[in-house]
Amino acid sequence: MAEPSKKEENKVVDEGIDVGISRLTEEKIQSVINSVIDSETGARLKAYVETCIHCGLCSEACHYYLSHDNDPHYSPVGKVKQTIWEMVRKKGRVSPEFIRRAAIIAHTECNLCKRCAQYCPFGIDIAYLISVVRRIIHKLGVTPLYLQDTAHSHSVTMNQMWVKGDEWPDTLQWQEEEAQAEIPNLRIPLEKEGADVMYSVIAPEPKFQAQLIYQAAVIMHVAGVNWTMPASVGWDNSDMAMFSGDNELMGRLKRTHFETAARLKVKKIVMGECGHAFRSVYDMGNRWLGWSMPPFTIVHAIEFYHDLIKEGRIKIAKKYKPPITLHDPCNVVRGGGLHEKARYVAHAICEKVIEMHPNREHNYCCCAGGGVINTGPPFKMTRIKGNRVKAEQLFGAKTKGAEVLVAPCHNCHSGLHDIVHHYEIGLDIKFFGDIIYEVMEKPE
Amino acid sequence: MVDSRSWDWETGEKNVSLDSWKKEYRWVEEPYASPDGEKIAAIVNVDEGEFTVCVNGKVWGETVFDKIWHLRFSPDGRLTALVSEMGEWTMAVNGEAWENKFGYIWEPRFSIDGTAIAAAVQQDMRYGMVLNGKPWEQTFANMTYFALSPDGRHTAGAVQVEDVDSGEIHKFQKGSFTAALDGNPWDMRFVNVWNLAISTDGEHLAAEVRLNLYDYTIAVDGVPWESRYATVWEPLFNPVTGTVVAPVREKGTWALAENGKILWDRRFVQIWHQMFSPDGSRLAAIVAPKYGRWTVAVDGVPWPATFATLVTDATFSPDGRRIAALAKDGETFRVVVDGNPWTDAWDMAWKPVFSPDGKDVAAKVEKKGRYTYTVNNRVWSRSCDIAWDPVFSPDGTHLMLRTVEAGNYVRRIVPVSDIVG
């Protein structure tokens, strides 16, 4: 086994991990690891483990590695070495303490951002290997508390935030009423069968950021989009089960989402500014269900705004003045290729766009994604300290004059907020929707 | 079933002008046509925070509500909506609100014949079902999935019987949910309960249950099947024998199980939306025979034709001999009958409708925002701004087509032969 990492000195206490570990026996660990490896993995795991030449070239891809002064424990391959290699090599005969460390590595020291996949000469998908570890951690019942609780919320309510059946339509009607004060005939059409677009969001929007739904409704209204939102489960496109390794639940969530779109007879699913949800509906959940590509065209907010602006369906009254810098979220850029469209939108709505470097597919992760922010307060500093390099990158953009940081992804938003705050960078963080709502032409 | 023999199958065309509505109200929401085609209705805004429903040009009842949503005709032709007055919610039927009011009401359900109307309700942060205006006596901390029996006499819900605060993951994993029939919960606790089904006779309740984070099965009347699965999908009662059938996942593939025993020999990449023929003798399901390919399997045998994107809205003919469904390839839909896709591809299609004798199939379809109908692989000559599902006459010779064309609601009785040729 690897020598312990420096940071193990200050052990975090997580009730999900600690209680889970206390219930483990070596036999249980062995049988779970082997059953996952034997029955759920195949050529990928085998080829990735056997092809890796241990060259370490993935190291500099990882923001954790860079932020920890190149501590090899945080390099992508280093994390693989400390987790799945060992499990494979020892045929599952690892200790509960090893599992504890593996849970912390897989859940809080990797965002599954796949930047390393772009740095490995062989194209080894290290995020996949870490996902296998998370699957094992799930099967062992050692998932961090906050993330597991989110998965439980998904399992009960089909949304991420324990939003109950009545609270969802109630919130939409409340936002509709609010927006009608600004635009009297504005509607948030619920359950409108045959609309062109189903608009889906993640549960933090109705729970904490209802103004985002308001803004989206205004954009939809002004652009004249024939849209609807479901009043049943299936409205939430988020998916922490995907990150907690609970694939069965991931499939259930995505089935609910897609079948809601099918029931509403829409042609497209337009989704809010969320990254992981895009990964879930566009790339992961559909596959578990047997769809090689999603059964409905998935349009992320970036692409949606891009099309609306390009087609002249929304017009910009006055471009946004403060210089902005643009954060490329991994799941929609490295995972969806929306970087140029994001720039089109940014330039269309803002007077000045200052690039941060690296950018586009090579942007540094926010360190919140991949379910890491959902491991909650116990690991907040893990995220912040693990992403000093992001602070440096943002500071670079700030030095060139950026005042506002646009992050078209919820997880990025929250993660970057912590980074900006902790490192005292002094950037306002906004969604595209915030700015579009502010600068677009609206009916008098 | 709704008896359509008393409907007017003689008059060729009836019209209701909709244009005038727009002048009368601040806004008019999307219209709904009654099952018999005689009425067209829409939620309309009278003034700020004042709503009513306009039915064939006339106002719906006396009351103006603070908010109205989910306007739907029940199968028996009553017009229902969820309405709010003075901060309280209830169901209004033909303009009259139920006496009982709630903190919130949502997801209304109709029985097959339309005589029963149920919905989920919340009052003082307690949850239950309401059936024809009468709520359950027992309420729950949360309720997540709902069902109304086919005959409309019973309601069920997945209910939380143990309070668990968010963050109490270990307590949650001990089980806090169960299912309740008519408000009476089962004794057993589950981690999760989803997708309830009530038997045809209304006596039995089945649900998907999760026994711990990893083991799933079907529970019937509170008793789980002995077999455990990696996961399961919605259970379904055989309408005749009363056995329960559900898709189950084992070792990464799906099978269909009946009362805990594997039913079909063949396994699939996916199985769901299983359905019995009306006489219970045939069982079909939407399946993926291989990754990324979809079709319908009948009694375990998939149609040879498979489709890339989606198969949905499968339906048996009344005699149980034929099956129609919709298949999506890329961005377009086709009607598929007994495995044979029809010629025309559409931007959207709706669930196919069989004639009572099962000979003819009709479906509402849409291309580039224009709606029309396709019958037996022929297409109706007209296209419309809005359309509702086609309805066959009891003798199967005519179709009632309900459309909106140039600001007019039109109810047409069209001989099937006019379209089929």
Next chain:
Amino acid sequence: MHSFYNFVSGPLAWVAFILFFGGSIYRIVSMLKLVAEKERFIFSYMSWRYSLRSIIHWIIPFATVNWRRQPVLTVVTFAFHLCLLATPIFLLSHVVLWDEAFSISWWTLPDAVADIMTIIVILGAVYFLVRRVTQPEVKFVTSVSDFVILAIVAAPFITGFLAYHQWLSYPLVMCLHVLAGDIMLAAIPFTRLSHMLFSPFTRAYMGSEFGKVRHARDW
């Protein structure tokens, strides 16, 4: 010594070649079978266009961000791998042996050039060795097997170099050279030298996923 030489260059060479070709085919076929059995979905995403796009970027020096970030390593690794493959194939002495044995022959490198290429391979191996023991991120993930496979690769070149220059005990060095070559060939399919076999596939898959599904570059 001659009988040993005849053994390593005769029967043992046959064994080595059979193990190399047979083993390579076996490994690739069984890996593809495993995909077909357990991860069939992978085939749905494979694309020639994006596979080649990715492979081409990664086999051209400095065509990817990471190659540009690591200029010394890039030069060394490309020189190393190119010489590693080309030298034994186009070495005159080897081709002469092929010609004698099977009457097949092809273009050959001048011996002086091959000599330099051999030195490049040896120096490359030294560079990798030094990198392994000095770079913390490489050292951390290094196991004994990494030194073993490096030795397996370096051995035929070191012995070949010594044999060509007839330094040390020529017959012994020569025999060791052939033996080392046999070992390396046989080891390719069954050690992590199999990256030679699998990397085109892993690269192609990642390229396909990035190109076809993710609409992004994987370099």
Next chain:
Amino acid sequence: MKTVTLIALSLSIAIVLAFTAAWSQDDMTVVDNAAFNNPQRTPSVFVHDEHNETAGIDDCAECHHVYEGGKRVEDESSEGQSCSECHDLQGSGNQPSLIKAFHANCKGCHQEQGKGPIMCGECHIK
């Protein structure tokens, strides 16, 4: 490999027989490599008389053979000629190239006899 060795063997016996009766070359120490434009290796060590004496070769045609129409001509030898007169650098048809002919002639016989050098550097000494 074995069959090849056999073929080479019989060939070399023939060559040796064909050449032995020719003139003696007591001054010869290496094989003449003048025919090679750009020889990659040092000429092969070959002390003619000493070799033949040690090897007990009397017949010149043992090495200095003559072939016609792909068949060895009995009782004829070619010791007056230079090897490269028949064996050009490329080789053609059944006619081995010069390198191959040398190797077959020398190494082939050594292999068969189980005597004499067979590794490259044993003849091409630096």
